[in-house]
Amino acid sequence: MLDLTLDPAVETRLIGRFGPGFRDWFATLPELLGRLARRWDLEVVAAVAAGNTSRTFHVRRADGVPAFLKLTPEPQIGITEATALRAWEDSPHVVRLIDSDGESGALLLAAVEPGTRVERLPIEDVAVLLRSLRPARSPDDELPTLRQRVDFLFDLTLGRWRGNPAEQYIDRDLLDRRRAAALTLAAGGPAGLVHGDLHPGNVLVSHVHGFTVIDPRPSIGDPTFDGIDWVLAQATELHDLEANITRLAELIPEVDPDRLMDWCRTTAAVIAVPRLNRDPHDRETRFLLRLAISDG
Structure with a gap:
């Protein structure tokens, strides 16, 4: 079973960013994950360390290709990110947007391998x-x-x-x-x-x-x-x-x-x-x- 548990420090940080409504959104996360997994035919593999504005998950598409599913409590964040990624679709140095969900602001992103952050x-x-x-x-x-x-x-x-x-x-x-x-x-x-x-x-x-x-x-x-x-x-x-x-x-x-x-x-x-x-x-x-x- 997928572990959605948040470290208390991370939860505090996200509540500080989004307000107490973050807890309500977080409670709906299993349902949202299920809906998006069905829509895009995904297997949700594991959660990635939480960022400042999102929860991201390793997923596997129907053809076995890895990808990332990015979710945010504030849909407009995902909507504007999708807009920018589409404008940059010809750039070889920007992560590729596979699809997006306008209602939730969810993004399905191509995996970057090995994906380590630059120093x-x-x-x-x-x-x-x-x-x-x-x-x-x-x-x-x-x-x-x-x-x-x-x-x-x-x-x-x-x-x-x-x-x-x-x-x-x-x-x-x-x-x-x-x-x-x-x-x-x-x-x-x-x-x-x-x-x-x-x-x-x-x-x-x-x-x-x-x-x-x-x-x-x-x-x-x-x-x-x-x-x-x-x-x-x-x-x-x-x-x-x-x-x-x-x-x-x-x-x-x-x-x-x-x-x-x-x-x-x-x-x-x-x-x-x-x-x-x-x-x-x-x-x-x-x-x-x-x-x-x-x-x-």
């Missing part, structure tokens, strides 16, 4: 990824704006900051100022399809394509946003960040290095807050804190 990518590989995320046509009318995504991220950050160790290092005024600056950035610049959550944890090693992007939180706005985590990766001094930005801009002429630096400054606090809650003395975290506080 880090050279800037040259990051450039390949970012170029592959620029489709010829963006579903502008079907997705939220990057401005909405940025506002949501700062709301999440406030929740993670309030009453936690990060309060000792970052004050509310700084978060408000950085939010205002980020919203101004999001309102301008080029417009295209943005992944919205592109970090090493959402890139898997693939035998077929080298690496594969998963779990978009898509929006329409400045695609430069997707470079933030990659140029900040392992940076402990400003010159590290500047070198990464310069190299990425050389490889992708559409990337404005000044805008990318501005994005890093305005979102550094968003990245720093959960890290400060875990380990405020980590060198990368200390750099993020300095970057968040600095005025450039």
